[in-house]
Amino acid sequence: MTEFIPPGTRFHDLPSPFAMKRGGELRNARMAYETWGTLNAARDNAVLVLTGLSPNAHAAKNDANGEAGWWEDMIGPGKPIDTDRWFVICTNSLGSCKGSTGPASVNPETGERYGLAFPELAVEDGANAAFEVVKGLGVETLACVVGNSMGGMVALAYLMLHPGSARSHINISGSARALPFSIAIRSLQREAIRLDPHWNHGEYTEELYPDAGMRMARKLGVITYRSALEWDGRFGRVRLDSDDRDEEDPFGLEFQVESYLEGHARRFVRSFDPNCYLYLSRSMDWFDLAEYGDGNVDTGLGRIRVDRALAIGVETDILFPLQQQQQVADGLRAAGADADFRPLPSPQGHDAFLVDIARFGPAVRNFLSTL
Amino acid sequence: MTEFIPPGTRFHDLPSPFAMKRGGELRNARMAYETWGTLNAARDNAVLVLTGLSPNAHAAKNDANGEAGWWEDMIGPGKPIDTDRWFVICTNSLGSCKGSTGPASVNPETGERYGLAFPELAVEDGANAAFEVVKGLGVETLACVVGNSMGGMVALAYLMLHPGSARSHINISGSARALPFSIAIRSLQREAIRLDPHWNHGEYTEELYPDAGMRMARKLGVITYRSALEWDGRFGRVRLDSDDRDEEDPFGLEFQVESYLEGHARRFVRSFDPNCYLYLSRSMDWFDLAEYGDGNVDTGLGRIRVDRALAIGVETDILFPLQQQQQVADGLRAAGADADFRPLPSPQGHDAFLVDIARFGPAVRNFLSTL
Known part of the structure; x- marks a missing residue:
């Protein structure tokens, strides 16, 4: 690890x-x-x-x-x-x-x-x-x-x-x-990690690691850490260059805001332990x-x-x-x-x-x- | 279907x-x-x-x-x-x-x-x-x-x-x-569905159906359809009765707000087609x-x-x-x-x-x- x-x-x-x-x-x-x-x-x-x-x-x-x-x-x-x-x-x-x-x-x-x-x-x-x-x-x-x-x-x-x-x-x-809105957000982040089959009830490995669940959790985190107001000014409706898009994927990244989330998620996924994330997240709900x-x-x-x-x-x-x-x-x-x-x-x-x-x-x- | x-x-x-x-x-x-x-x-x-x-x-x-x-x-x-x-x-x-x-x-x-x-x-x-x-x-x-x-x-x-x-x-x-905040939310909902292995590039069946992805997408939807203000008054920090909790699951539902989301999700999962959801969701981003x-x-x-x-x-x-x-x-x-x-x-x-x-x-x- x-x-x-x-x-x-x-x-x-x-x-x-x-x-x-x-x-x-x-x-x-x-x-x-x-x-x-x-x-x-x-x-x-x-x-x-x-x-x-x-x-x-x-x-x-x-x-x-x-x-x-x-x-x-x-x-x-x-x-x-x-x-x-x-x-x-x-x-x-x-x-x-x-x-x-x-x-x-x-x-x-x-x-x-x-x-x-x-x-x-x-x-x-x-x-x-x-x-x-x-x-x-x-x-x-x-x-x-x-x-x-x-x-x-x-x-x-x-x-x-x-x-x-x-x-x-x-x-x-x-x-x-x-309060319940933040509990709901954190609950959903934890669910995303737990739903990833690679989470495996906390028994993941470097090879079988809940990347997808962590990516979802982080993206949802970033969405709630920033604000709509900031993003309106920062990203608006600007699209990615075609070089940065996967034309084969009909639901792939298209807007800059999606690429921003993806970048944040990729950097986070392997830099924070999923079980630690679950424990710390839950501790906040309890407080x-x-x-x-x-x-x-x-x-x-x-x-x-x-x-x-x-x-x-x-x-x-x-x-x-x-x-x-x-x-x-x-x-x-x-x-x-x-x-x-x-x-x-x-x-x-x-x-x-x-x-x-x-x-x-x-x-x-x-x-x-x-x- | x-x-x-x-x-x-x-x-x-x-x-x-x-x-x-x-x-x-x-x-x-x-x-x-x-x-x-x-x-x-x-x-x-x-x-x-x-x-x-x-x-x-x-x-x-x-x-x-x-x-x-x-x-x-x-x-x-x-x-x-x-x-x-x-x-x-x-x-x-x-x-x-x-x-x-x-x-x-x-x-x-x-x-x-x-x-x-x-x-x-x-x-x-x-x-x-x-x-x-x-x-x-x-x-x-x-x-x-x-x-x-x-x-x-x-x-x-x-x-x-x-x-x-x-x-x-x-x-x-x-x-x-x-605008980008709503695009980000919808993008994440679509990603949750697409990440579900049962989505299978849109080729799911009644038996192998992306329930988990749809559940995530719906919960995220409900979180953004309502408001923190409403939930503070409606749910506060009220917990579920122990009868409604799975004591075996250390990260299972504990607060009423989590149960509310779960109920919404369960009702939705099989009552809306996942591919239709993806198409309609994406149409809004484009508009x-x-x-x-x-x-x-x-x-x-x-x-x-x-x-x-x-x-x-x-x-x-x-x-x-x-x-x-x-x-x-x-x-x-x-x-x-x-x-x-x-x-x-x-x-x-x-x-x-x-x-x-x-x-x-x-x-x-x-x-x-x-x-």
Whole structure:
């Protein structure tokens, strides 16, 4: 199986056994992470970045890896998350395949990959695992925990389960619980993978691999990560050159937007483990802060204590719609935080935080500069 | 193969050969249709209803078929499309499998089902075929042509290709051309069907039938036909009773919204022919009135002549977004029509015209009452 771990990745061993929320435990599990900048003597300048479903821990270039990272324009000297001031930590999610232990990892008890024998994964498990990394780095209280998309869920779980672990929080295109439209999308993505005969109940191989299912899942993902508005301007109804079309296939690619999806899908299919995808996807559906609020999500949010918070979202996000970031800001404010809600008019939908640094950068920079 | 034709369906033989826009022709083709009410002596009270992708011609109960139809609350005596006044015609789309000739029909030249040997289908072909039905019923000029969703495209093609064929037009959740988000969704639906090994390049059988692909396509359709807003209120995060869950399947249905999609999919899979689905779906991607406007869609709309027009859409429609109905209204107004645009706040998304009769009914009734 392809390994997906960037060079320079660091590892932190989790306590063994590491108990999982929904039952079961992991042994000899580890978390992959990277850091930028220097922890100061007071140990009060650490910022934790929690990622969306698929990124690795290489958010930006650093001494260990000079390749550009997935948030290159956000993290670095003088950048919005300024590593001249902040000691930045980014973890690869528990359950992922990019260095942290997950379903694609070898189970030390069997010597085989976990596959579906991996215990059920909850967002809270990812939060607890990231907490261990931060603790292992000697940080008791983070200056800020930043979470994007799924990472926004993980961040809220982190703050809920570890009171006093952070003074502030930036929630970017995240939410306090999954709602049915996003559940439906993710359910369909998982179904596409599971329907692929090569998925084989999680027992695929390099040779018999669920490429088709992963391709479908990724295409559906990309459709919901961007926005109709962006695509109207970017692709319109432009067709592919005849050189790029298969004239033999009556239903083959014809429009640029189809080719764009195909390109995204091809790049993703073999770079993310299908079982890891299933586990992380399902963990998002399960996430609901109402579990900590007597069935009410706002009550749950109200039990989180931070001094300052910022929730950012975009109007064109159909997967984590703006009302969900509004809810996070309102809930944390009701709990006593100085909390702002920043809706941004980015056309790029849910993925805007990755690409619209012109808008997200200043919002993040301004918040951090006042800490 | 299952037959999908409701009892009481009437048929109109198309001219043979019937030339298709993109090449090829049909022989001995027919259109399925139904009617309600009575054509008056002046033959000036006919209203044509053009459907979305999947409905049959049985829009409402009538003398030939007492079963409720898919637009039962809209068409009938005293209803918004009042059959005490109007002679209403509804056609099943050319290329469908519900009585009109399509890829599931037998090719008279071979004695076999067309399958992928059916000529490429354009929205314009559907318009020309519906025009033949209307002409065959002795109607030279319709009082109104009403088109829903795909039918909104067919209606615009009808008016473009047959000047003077209607005095007015109601475009409901339709558009003058396909945009990339909807193209992407439909492309993915078609890919799901084509990826199913049982699709077999269109040569499936009752026994080896692309159930899985059709199920995926339908679920994705339903996700885009409704809205997140509706589902938040309707399903929230409610889970299925344990009786309705398969505890053996770690990724099986868990939330009500997943069960809702599954139910929709199961009902659809064997009630619509997969090849017909592919052809009709692709026809929508191709549709672009800019072809009639020197590359400009507004110029194309400007070549349509009607006295009165109404374009209705809903704010929560992600598949045929509101701006597209605004564009239709603006374009027809620029062409000299007395044209209104009516955005409705229905929560049900693209499908609202089927279910939110409380809002759509009065809009349609008011327009027709002033004709």
